[in-house]
Amino acid sequence: MTEDYLKNYRILGIQPGASWKQLRQAYKKLVNVWHPDRFQQNVRQKKQAEEKTKEITQSYKELADYYKKFGALPLPLEEQLPPVIEDRGRHVTPAEGPPADIQFHEPASVAPSARTPKFQLSKRRARVLAALALLGSIYFIWQIVPWSPQEYHHSTEVNDDPEPNSGHEESSSEEIPAEKYFRIGSSLGEVYAIQGVPTKTENDVWYYGNSKVYFAKGKVFHWDENTDNPLQVDIFPGLEKANTGFFGRGSTKDEVLVAQGKPDRDAGSVWDYGLSRVYFEKDRVTRWHEAQYNPLRVRN
Template sequence: MTDETDFIALYGTLRVDPQCSLDDFRLAYRRYVSQWHPDRRRSPNAQRLATSRLQRVTAQYDAAIAFQRRHGRLPGAGRVVPPSIPDARRTRPRVDSVRVPRIRWRGWLTALTTGCAAAGTVLMTTLPVHVTESSAPADARGSGAGAAREVVPDLRRGMTSDQVWAIEGEPTKRGGQHWEYGTSWIRFDGDRVEDWYSSPWQPLHVASEHAPR
Protein backbone atom coordinates (compact mmCIF):
# COMPACT_ATOMS: atom_id res chain seq x y z
CA MET A 1 0.00 0.00 0.00
CA THR A 2 2.86 2.44 0.87
CA ASP A 3 4.60 2.08 -2.50
CA GLU A 4 1.38 2.77 -4.41
CA THR A 5 0.19 5.73 -2.33
CA ASP A 6 0.35 9.22 -3.81
CA PHE A 7 1.68 11.03 -0.75
CA ILE A 8 2.12 14.28 -2.69
CA ALA A 9 -1.65 14.32 -3.26
CA LEU A 10 -2.19 13.56 0.44
CA TYR A 11 -0.03 16.52 1.54
CA GLY A 12 -1.88 18.76 -0.91
CA THR A 13 -5.26 17.60 0.39
CA LEU A 14 -4.28 18.14 4.04
CA ARG A 15 -2.41 21.35 3.07
CA VAL A 16 0.80 20.49 4.89
CA ASP A 17 4.43 20.20 3.82
CA PRO A 18 6.34 16.89 3.77
CA GLN A 19 8.81 18.45 6.21
CA CYS A 20 6.12 19.13 8.83
CA SER A 21 6.20 17.45 12.24
CA LEU A 22 4.20 14.33 13.03
CA ASP A 23 1.98 16.31 15.41
CA ASP A 24 1.15 18.87 12.70
CA PHE A 25 0.43 16.03 10.27
CA ARG A 26 -1.96 14.33 12.70
CA LEU A 27 -3.67 17.65 13.50
CA ALA A 28 -4.22 18.41 9.81
CA TYR A 29 -5.77 14.98 9.32
CA ARG A 30 -8.14 15.41 12.28
CA ARG A 31 -9.25 18.77 10.91
CA TYR A 32 -9.90 17.22 7.53
CA VAL A 33 -11.97 14.41 9.07
CA SER A 34 -14.01 16.95 11.02
CA GLN A 35 -14.59 18.98 7.84
CA TRP A 36 -15.60 16.06 5.60
CA HIS A 37 -17.48 13.87 8.06
CA PRO A 38 -20.65 12.54 6.36
CA ASP A 39 -22.79 13.58 9.32
CA ARG A 40 -22.17 17.20 8.36
CA ARG A 41 -23.84 16.70 4.96
CA ARG A 42 -27.59 16.92 4.49
CA SER A 43 -28.32 15.20 1.19
CA PRO A 44 -27.61 11.48 0.68
CA ASN A 45 -25.55 12.26 -2.43
CA ALA A 46 -23.33 14.68 -0.52
CA GLN A 47 -22.93 12.11 2.25
CA ARG A 48 -21.79 9.47 -0.24
CA LEU A 49 -19.29 11.86 -1.81
CA ALA A 50 -17.95 12.88 1.60
CA THR A 51 -17.64 9.22 2.67
CA SER A 52 -15.74 8.30 -0.50
CA ARG A 53 -13.38 11.23 -0.18
CA LEU A 54 -12.78 10.57 3.53
CA GLN A 55 -12.08 6.86 2.93
CA ARG A 56 -9.48 7.68 0.26
CA VAL A 57 -7.66 10.21 2.47
CA THR A 58 -7.82 7.88 5.49
CA ALA A 59 -6.17 5.07 3.50
CA GLN A 60 -3.39 7.45 2.41
CA TYR A 61 -2.99 8.72 5.98
CA ASP A 62 -2.69 5.18 7.39
CA ALA A 63 -0.01 4.37 4.81
CA ALA A 64 1.93 7.53 5.75
CA ILE A 65 1.77 6.66 9.47
CA ALA A 66 2.96 3.11 8.72
CA PHE A 67 5.88 4.55 6.72
CA GLN A 68 6.75 6.90 9.59
CA ARG A 69 6.81 4.04 12.09
CA ARG A 70 9.20 2.03 9.91
CA HIS A 71 11.55 4.82 8.85
CA GLY A 72 11.18 7.42 11.59
CA ARG A 73 10.04 10.13 9.16
CA LEU A 74 7.10 11.02 6.95
CA PRO A 75 7.26 10.01 3.27
CA GLY A 76 9.09 12.61 1.24
CA ALA A 77 10.78 14.24 4.26
CA GLY A 78 14.55 14.59 4.23
CA ARG A 79 16.63 11.97 5.99
CA VAL A 80 18.03 13.08 9.33
CA VAL A 81 21.71 12.24 9.65
CA PRO A 82 22.92 12.33 13.28
CA PRO A 83 26.10 14.33 13.81
CA SER A 84 29.21 12.29 14.29
CA ILE A 85 30.80 12.48 17.74
CA PRO A 86 34.57 12.29 17.79
CA ASP A 87 36.06 9.57 19.95
CA ALA A 88 38.08 11.22 22.71
CA ARG A 89 40.06 8.00 23.20
CA ARG A 90 41.66 8.24 19.79
CA THR A 91 45.20 9.54 19.77
CA ARG A 92 45.81 12.54 17.60
CA PRO A 93 48.69 11.88 15.19
CA ARG A 94 51.72 14.04 15.36
CA VAL A 95 51.80 16.71 12.71
CA ASP A 96 55.40 16.04 11.80
CA SER A 97 54.63 12.33 11.24
CA VAL A 98 51.90 12.87 8.65
CA ARG A 99 52.87 13.00 5.04
CA VAL A 100 51.01 15.73 3.19
CA PRO A 101 50.66 14.80 -0.47
CA ARG A 102 51.41 17.36 -3.08
CA ILE A 103 48.22 18.64 -4.69
CA ARG A 104 48.15 19.36 -8.37
CA TRP A 105 45.63 22.19 -8.23
CA ARG A 106 44.99 22.49 -11.94
CA GLY A 107 44.06 18.83 -12.42
CA TRP A 108 42.02 18.77 -9.18
CA LEU A 109 39.95 21.82 -10.15
CA THR A 110 39.31 20.41 -13.62
CA ALA A 111 38.08 17.11 -12.19
CA LEU A 112 35.86 18.89 -9.65
CA THR A 113 34.29 21.15 -12.30
CA THR A 114 33.61 18.22 -14.61
CA GLY A 115 32.04 16.18 -11.81
CA CYS A 116 29.74 19.01 -10.72
CA ALA A 117 28.58 19.62 -14.28
CA ALA A 118 27.84 15.92 -14.79
CA ALA A 119 25.93 15.69 -11.50
CA GLY A 120 23.85 18.77 -12.39
CA THR A 121 22.96 17.28 -15.77
CA VAL A 122 21.83 14.01 -14.19
CA LEU A 123 19.66 15.83 -11.64
CA MET A 124 18.03 18.05 -14.25
CA THR A 125 17.14 15.08 -16.45
CA THR A 126 15.91 12.68 -13.75
CA LEU A 127 14.20 14.67 -11.03
CA PRO A 128 10.57 15.84 -11.54
CA VAL A 129 10.01 19.57 -11.55
CA HIS A 130 7.12 21.01 -9.52
CA VAL A 131 6.25 24.56 -10.57
CA THR A 132 5.01 26.68 -7.67
CA GLU A 133 2.53 29.37 -8.67
CA SER A 134 1.03 30.05 -5.26
CA SER A 135 1.15 33.52 -3.73
CA ALA A 136 -1.16 32.78 -0.81
CA PRO A 137 0.08 33.29 2.76
CA ALA A 138 1.91 30.41 4.38
CA ASP A 139 -0.69 29.91 7.15
CA ALA A 140 -3.34 29.07 4.51
CA ARG A 141 -1.13 26.44 2.85
CA GLY A 142 0.40 24.59 5.78
CA SER A 143 3.16 25.12 8.30
CA GLY A 144 6.71 23.89 8.67
CA ALA A 145 10.20 24.76 7.55
CA GLY A 146 9.43 23.92 3.92
CA ALA A 147 6.06 25.67 3.67
CA ALA A 148 7.36 27.88 0.84
CA ARG A 149 7.68 24.80 -1.41
CA GLU A 150 4.04 24.19 -2.35
CA VAL A 151 3.27 20.92 -4.07
CA VAL A 152 -0.28 21.88 -5.08
CA PRO A 153 -0.75 24.62 -7.73
CA ASP A 154 -3.35 27.35 -7.41
CA LEU A 155 -6.53 27.48 -9.44
CA ARG A 156 -6.45 29.85 -12.38
CA ARG A 157 -9.05 31.15 -14.77
CA GLY A 158 -9.16 29.07 -17.93
CA MET A 159 -8.31 25.75 -16.23
CA THR A 160 -10.24 22.69 -17.41
CA SER A 161 -12.55 20.70 -15.15
CA ASP A 162 -10.01 17.84 -15.12
CA GLN A 163 -7.32 20.19 -13.83
CA VAL A 164 -9.69 21.50 -11.15
CA TRP A 165 -10.54 17.95 -10.08
CA ALA A 166 -6.82 17.10 -9.79
CA ILE A 167 -6.32 20.08 -7.43
CA GLU A 168 -9.54 20.18 -5.38
CA GLY A 169 -10.79 16.61 -5.71
CA GLU A 170 -14.40 15.50 -6.08
CA PRO A 171 -16.87 18.33 -5.38
CA THR A 172 -19.57 17.87 -2.76
CA LYS A 173 -22.17 18.94 -5.33
CA ARG A 174 -22.21 19.30 -9.11
CA GLY A 175 -24.70 21.47 -10.93
CA GLY A 176 -23.81 21.72 -14.62
CA GLN A 177 -21.41 24.65 -14.77
CA HIS A 178 -21.33 25.04 -10.97
CA TRP A 179 -19.24 22.90 -8.57
CA GLU A 180 -19.58 23.23 -4.83
CA TYR A 181 -16.94 22.43 -2.22
CA GLY A 182 -18.82 22.90 1.04
CA THR A 183 -19.27 26.66 1.41
CA SER A 184 -16.96 27.40 -1.54
CA TRP A 185 -17.80 27.05 -5.25
CA ILE A 186 -16.30 27.15 -8.75
CA ARG A 187 -18.17 28.29 -11.89
CA PHE A 188 -17.25 27.13 -15.41
CA ASP A 189 -17.83 28.59 -18.83
CA GLY A 190 -18.04 25.51 -21.00
CA ASP A 191 -15.19 23.41 -19.64
CA ARG A 192 -13.05 26.34 -18.45
CA VAL A 193 -12.93 28.03 -15.06
CA GLU A 194 -14.65 31.41 -15.15
CA ASP A 195 -14.98 32.39 -11.47
CA TRP A 196 -14.87 31.00 -7.94
CA TYR A 197 -15.63 31.86 -4.36
CA SER A 198 -13.20 30.66 -1.66
CA SER A 199 -14.88 30.49 1.75
CA PRO A 200 -12.65 31.08 4.81
CA TRP A 201 -14.21 28.01 6.45
CA GLN A 202 -13.58 25.65 3.53
CA PRO A 203 -11.03 27.50 1.35
CA LEU A 204 -10.00 26.48 -2.15
CA HIS A 205 -6.43 26.32 -3.46
CA VAL A 206 -6.50 29.95 -4.56
CA ALA A 207 -4.74 33.18 -3.68
CA SER A 208 -7.83 35.40 -3.78
CA GLU A 209 -11.48 35.11 -2.78
CA HIS A 210 -12.70 35.47 -6.39
CA ALA A 211 -11.05 34.91 -9.75
CA PRO A 212 -9.12 38.03 -10.80
CA ARG A 213 -10.38 39.69 -13.93
Protein backbone atom coordinates (compact mmCIF):
# COMPACT_ATOMS: atom_id res chain seq x y z
CA MET A 1 0.00 0.00 0.00
CA THR A 2 1.44 3.41 -0.99
CA GLU A 3 2.23 6.21 1.40
CA ASP A 4 -0.64 8.23 -0.10
CA TYR A 5 -3.21 5.71 1.10
CA LEU A 6 -1.57 5.57 4.54
CA LYS A 7 -1.85 9.33 4.71
CA ASN A 8 -5.53 9.12 3.73
CA TYR A 9 -6.15 6.70 6.59
CA ARG A 10 -4.33 8.99 9.03
CA ILE A 11 -6.36 12.03 7.93
CA LEU A 12 -9.65 10.14 8.36
CA GLY A 13 -8.53 8.67 11.69
CA ILE A 14 -9.12 4.99 10.84
CA GLN A 15 -6.85 1.95 10.54
CA PRO A 16 -6.08 0.16 7.24
CA GLY A 17 -8.41 -2.79 6.79
CA ALA A 18 -11.43 -0.81 7.97
CA SER A 19 -14.76 -1.62 6.33
CA TRP A 20 -16.58 0.61 3.85
CA LYS A 21 -19.15 1.39 6.53
CA GLN A 22 -16.45 2.52 8.97
CA LEU A 23 -14.89 4.71 6.27
CA ARG A 24 -18.24 6.39 5.57
CA GLN A 25 -18.93 6.97 9.26
CA ALA A 26 -15.48 8.50 9.84
CA TYR A 27 -15.86 10.80 6.83
CA LYS A 28 -19.31 12.05 7.88
CA LYS A 29 -18.20 12.73 11.45
CA LEU A 30 -15.06 14.62 10.43
CA VAL A 31 -16.89 16.73 7.84
CA ASN A 32 -19.41 17.63 10.50
CA VAL A 33 -16.63 18.54 12.98
CA TRP A 34 -14.68 20.69 10.51
CA HIS A 35 -17.57 22.25 8.61
CA PRO A 36 -16.67 25.93 7.98
CA ASP A 37 -20.13 27.12 9.01
CA ARG A 38 -19.25 26.27 12.60
CA PHE A 39 -16.49 28.90 12.66
CA GLN A 40 -18.27 31.97 11.30
CA GLN A 41 -17.10 34.17 14.20
CA ASN A 42 -13.39 33.71 13.48
CA VAL A 43 -11.98 34.27 9.98
CA ARG A 44 -8.70 32.44 10.66
CA GLN A 45 -10.43 29.42 12.14
CA LYS A 46 -12.92 29.33 9.30
CA LYS A 47 -10.10 29.26 6.74
CA GLN A 48 -8.38 26.44 8.63
CA ALA A 49 -11.68 24.52 8.67
CA GLU A 50 -12.09 24.99 4.91
CA GLU A 51 -8.61 23.60 4.26
CA LYS A 52 -9.21 20.70 6.62
CA THR A 53 -12.55 19.89 4.99
CA LYS A 54 -10.88 19.81 1.54
CA GLU A 55 -8.18 17.50 2.87
CA ILE A 56 -10.75 15.15 4.45
CA THR A 57 -12.86 15.10 1.30
CA GLN A 58 -9.86 14.40 -0.95
CA SER A 59 -8.70 11.51 1.27
CA TYR A 60 -12.17 10.02 1.31
CA LYS A 61 -12.47 10.38 -2.48
CA GLU A 62 -9.19 8.54 -3.13
CA LEU A 63 -10.11 5.65 -0.84
CA ALA A 64 -13.63 5.52 -2.27
CA ASP A 65 -12.29 5.34 -5.85
CA TYR A 66 -10.04 2.45 -4.81
CA TYR A 67 -13.01 0.66 -3.21
CA LYS A 68 -15.19 1.12 -6.30
CA LYS A 69 -12.43 -0.25 -8.51
CA PHE A 70 -11.32 -3.27 -6.46
CA GLY A 71 -14.29 -3.92 -4.13
CA ALA A 72 -12.18 -3.43 -0.98
CA LEU A 73 -10.12 -0.73 0.70
CA PRO A 74 -6.32 -0.84 0.33
CA LEU A 75 -4.49 -3.03 2.87
CA PRO A 76 -1.03 -2.32 4.41
CA LEU A 77 2.14 -4.25 3.63
CA GLU A 78 4.58 -3.61 6.48
CA GLU A 79 3.56 -0.12 7.54
CA GLN A 80 1.63 0.61 10.72
CA LEU A 81 -0.29 3.74 11.51
CA PRO A 82 0.20 5.74 14.73
CA PRO A 83 -2.22 4.70 17.49
CA VAL A 84 -5.72 6.14 17.20
CA ILE A 85 -7.39 7.69 20.22
CA GLU A 86 -11.12 8.07 20.67
CA ASP A 87 -12.43 11.53 21.46
CA ARG A 88 -16.16 11.76 22.42
CA GLY A 89 -17.37 9.11 19.94
CA ARG A 90 -15.21 10.08 16.89
CA HIS A 91 -11.77 8.72 15.82
CA VAL A 92 -9.05 11.42 15.55
CA THR A 93 -5.27 10.98 15.47
CA PRO A 94 -3.23 13.19 17.80
CA ALA A 95 -1.58 14.99 14.88
CA GLU A 96 -4.79 15.60 12.95
CA GLY A 97 -7.13 16.99 15.66
CA PRO A 98 -8.63 20.49 15.47
CA PRO A 99 -6.48 23.48 16.58
CA ALA A 100 -6.25 23.89 20.35
CA ASP A 101 -7.78 27.37 20.23
CA ILE A 102 -10.94 26.14 18.47
CA GLN A 103 -13.76 25.33 20.88
CA PHE A 104 -16.85 23.45 19.67
CA HIS A 105 -19.48 20.96 20.78
CA GLU A 106 -20.27 17.92 18.71
CA PRO A 107 -23.93 17.88 17.60
CA ALA A 108 -26.12 15.47 19.56
CA SER A 109 -27.31 13.94 16.29
CA VAL A 110 -23.95 12.20 15.73
CA ALA A 111 -23.54 10.79 19.25
CA PRO A 112 -24.45 7.07 19.29
CA SER A 113 -25.20 7.18 23.03
CA ALA A 114 -27.95 9.74 22.40
CA ARG A 115 -29.73 7.49 19.93
CA THR A 116 -29.44 4.12 21.62
CA PRO A 117 -31.84 4.64 24.60
CA LYS A 118 -34.61 5.91 22.33
CA PHE A 119 -34.18 2.91 20.03
CA GLN A 120 -34.23 0.48 22.94
CA LEU A 121 -37.27 2.17 24.43
CA SER A 122 -39.16 1.87 21.15
CA LYS A 123 -38.32 -1.85 20.94
CA ARG A 124 -39.60 -2.48 24.47
CA ARG A 125 -42.74 -0.51 23.74
CA ALA A 126 -43.33 -2.48 20.54
CA ARG A 127 -43.03 -5.78 22.42
CA VAL A 128 -45.48 -4.65 25.11
CA LEU A 129 -47.99 -3.48 22.49
CA ALA A 130 -47.67 -6.76 20.59
CA ALA A 131 -48.30 -8.78 23.76
CA LEU A 132 -51.36 -6.67 24.64
CA ALA A 133 -52.71 -7.08 21.12
CA LEU A 134 -52.32 -10.87 21.35
CA LEU A 135 -54.10 -11.01 24.72
CA GLY A 136 -56.88 -8.80 23.37
CA SER A 137 -57.36 -11.11 20.38
CA ILE A 138 -57.55 -14.20 22.60
CA TYR A 139 -60.10 -12.52 24.90
CA PHE A 140 -62.18 -11.38 21.91
CA ILE A 141 -62.28 -14.90 20.44
CA TRP A 142 -63.17 -16.41 23.84
CA GLN A 143 -66.03 -13.95 24.41
CA ILE A 144 -67.46 -13.73 20.90
CA VAL A 145 -67.15 -17.20 19.37
CA PRO A 146 -69.99 -19.43 20.65
CA TRP A 147 -68.97 -22.70 22.24
CA SER A 148 -71.00 -25.37 23.90
CA PRO A 149 -69.62 -28.53 25.53
CA GLN A 150 -72.72 -30.35 24.29
CA GLU A 151 -72.04 -29.33 20.68
CA TYR A 152 -68.40 -30.36 21.00
CA HIS A 153 -69.43 -33.68 22.50
CA HIS A 154 -71.87 -34.36 19.65
CA SER A 155 -69.33 -33.46 17.00
CA THR A 156 -67.17 -36.48 17.87
CA GLU A 157 -70.02 -38.99 17.64
CA VAL A 158 -71.78 -40.64 14.72
CA ASN A 159 -75.53 -40.13 15.02
CA ASP A 160 -77.62 -42.40 12.83
CA ASP A 161 -80.86 -40.72 13.94
CA PRO A 162 -81.46 -37.43 12.06
CA GLU A 163 -83.82 -36.20 14.80
CA PRO A 164 -82.67 -37.66 18.13
CA ASN A 165 -84.76 -35.16 20.14
CA SER A 166 -87.94 -35.44 18.10
CA GLY A 167 -89.81 -36.52 21.24
CA HIS A 168 -91.68 -39.44 19.62
CA GLU A 169 -92.98 -41.90 22.19
CA GLU A 170 -91.75 -44.85 20.13
CA SER A 171 -88.12 -43.79 20.65
CA SER A 172 -86.41 -46.40 22.81
CA SER A 173 -83.68 -45.87 25.38
CA GLU A 174 -81.20 -47.47 22.96
CA GLU A 175 -81.42 -44.45 20.63
CA ILE A 176 -79.73 -42.28 23.27
CA PRO A 177 -76.57 -43.70 24.91
CA ALA A 178 -76.59 -44.09 28.69
CA GLU A 179 -74.03 -41.32 29.16
CA LYS A 180 -76.54 -38.84 27.72
CA TYR A 181 -78.61 -38.98 30.91
CA PHE A 182 -77.96 -37.16 34.19
CA ARG A 183 -79.48 -38.29 37.45
CA ILE A 184 -79.61 -37.71 41.19
CA GLY A 185 -76.02 -37.16 42.34
CA SER A 186 -74.73 -35.95 38.95
CA SER A 187 -72.27 -33.07 39.19
CA LEU A 188 -72.61 -29.57 37.74
CA GLY A 189 -70.15 -30.47 34.98
CA GLU A 190 -72.06 -33.62 34.03
CA VAL A 191 -75.34 -31.73 33.74
CA TYR A 192 -73.62 -29.02 31.72
CA ALA A 193 -72.11 -31.59 29.33
CA ILE A 194 -75.36 -33.56 28.91
CA GLN A 195 -78.08 -30.90 29.01
CA GLY A 196 -76.05 -27.98 27.69
CA VAL A 197 -75.90 -24.35 28.69
CA PRO A 198 -78.77 -23.38 31.04
CA THR A 199 -81.16 -20.59 30.08
CA LYS A 200 -80.34 -18.92 33.39
CA THR A 201 -79.11 -19.78 36.89
CA GLU A 202 -80.31 -18.64 40.31
CA ASN A 203 -78.29 -19.78 43.34
CA ASP A 204 -78.46 -23.61 43.19
CA VAL A 205 -81.15 -23.79 40.49
CA TRP A 206 -80.50 -24.12 36.75
CA TYR A 207 -83.29 -23.26 34.35
CA TYR A 208 -83.77 -24.91 30.99
CA GLY A 209 -86.76 -23.03 29.66
CA ASN A 210 -89.59 -23.94 32.04
CA SER A 211 -87.73 -26.96 33.45
CA LYS A 212 -85.53 -26.69 36.55
CA VAL A 213 -82.62 -28.66 37.97
CA TYR A 214 -81.84 -28.28 41.70
CA PHE A 215 -78.35 -28.72 43.19
CA ALA A 216 -77.03 -29.20 46.71
CA LYS A 217 -73.26 -29.00 47.23
CA GLY A 218 -72.76 -29.21 43.48
CA LYS A 219 -74.83 -32.40 43.08
CA VAL A 220 -78.30 -32.89 41.56
CA PHE A 221 -80.93 -33.75 44.16
CA HIS A 222 -84.18 -32.81 42.38
CA TRP A 223 -85.66 -31.48 39.15
CA ASP A 224 -88.95 -30.15 37.78
CA GLU A 225 -89.47 -31.13 34.16
CA ASN A 226 -91.81 -29.28 31.79
CA THR A 227 -93.00 -31.14 28.69
CA ASP A 228 -92.11 -28.12 26.55
CA ASN A 229 -88.50 -28.33 27.74
CA PRO A 230 -87.64 -32.02 28.34
CA LEU A 231 -84.62 -32.94 30.45
CA GLN A 232 -82.28 -35.80 29.68
CA VAL A 233 -82.64 -37.38 33.12
CA ASP A 234 -82.52 -40.89 34.53
CA ILE A 235 -83.57 -42.37 37.86
CA PHE A 236 -80.75 -42.72 40.36
CA PRO A 237 -79.25 -46.26 40.13
CA GLY A 238 -80.52 -48.69 42.74
CA LEU A 239 -83.78 -46.82 43.45
CA GLU A 240 -87.14 -48.24 42.51
CA LYS A 241 -89.62 -45.81 40.97
CA ALA A 242 -92.23 -46.67 43.56
CA ASN A 243 -89.87 -45.85 46.42
CA THR A 244 -88.23 -42.65 45.17
CA GLY A 245 -90.57 -40.54 47.32
CA PHE A 246 -89.50 -42.10 50.64
CA PHE A 247 -86.39 -43.01 52.59
CA GLY A 248 -85.63 -45.31 55.51
CA ARG A 249 -82.80 -46.89 57.50
CA GLY A 250 -79.87 -47.62 55.24
CA SER A 251 -80.90 -45.02 52.65
CA THR A 252 -78.11 -42.92 51.19
CA LYS A 253 -77.91 -39.15 51.38
CA ASP A 254 -78.86 -38.96 47.72
CA GLU A 255 -82.02 -40.95 48.39
CA VAL A 256 -82.91 -38.62 51.25
CA LEU A 257 -82.38 -35.64 48.93
CA VAL A 258 -84.75 -37.17 46.38
CA ALA A 259 -87.44 -37.85 48.94
CA GLN A 260 -87.10 -34.96 51.40
CA GLY A 261 -85.23 -32.29 49.45
CA LYS A 262 -82.35 -30.06 50.51
CA PRO A 263 -81.94 -29.83 54.33
CA ASP A 264 -82.30 -26.55 56.19
CA ARG A 265 -78.96 -27.27 57.87
CA ASP A 266 -76.28 -29.77 56.97
CA ALA A 267 -73.96 -30.73 59.85
CA GLY A 268 -72.46 -33.70 58.03
CA SER A 269 -73.81 -36.59 60.07
CA VAL A 270 -77.02 -34.70 60.93
CA TRP A 271 -79.50 -33.04 58.57
CA ASP A 272 -82.15 -30.70 59.94
CA TYR A 273 -85.56 -30.23 58.32
CA GLY A 274 -87.13 -27.62 60.56
CA LEU A 275 -87.39 -29.30 63.96
CA SER A 276 -87.02 -32.79 62.44
CA ARG A 277 -83.63 -34.48 62.14
CA VAL A 278 -82.10 -37.29 60.11
CA TYR A 279 -78.96 -39.00 61.45
CA PHE A 280 -76.30 -40.60 59.25
CA GLU A 281 -73.38 -42.92 59.79
CA LYS A 282 -71.00 -43.45 56.87
CA ASP A 283 -73.46 -41.45 54.70
CA ARG A 284 -76.37 -43.83 55.38
CA VAL A 285 -79.48 -43.22 57.50
CA THR A 286 -79.32 -44.81 60.95
CA ARG A 287 -82.28 -43.06 62.64
CA TRP A 288 -84.39 -39.91 62.61
CA HIS A 289 -86.44 -37.65 64.86
CA GLU A 290 -89.70 -36.43 63.34
CA ALA A 291 -91.40 -33.26 64.63
CA GLN A 292 -95.16 -32.89 64.30
CA TYR A 293 -95.00 -29.77 62.17
CA ASN A 294 -92.07 -30.96 60.04
CA PRO A 295 -93.02 -34.44 58.80
CA LEU A 296 -90.44 -36.65 57.16
CA ARG A 297 -91.09 -38.82 54.11
CA VAL A 298 -89.97 -42.07 55.72
CA ARG A 299 -91.11 -45.57 54.85
CA ASN A 300 -93.39 -47.19 57.43
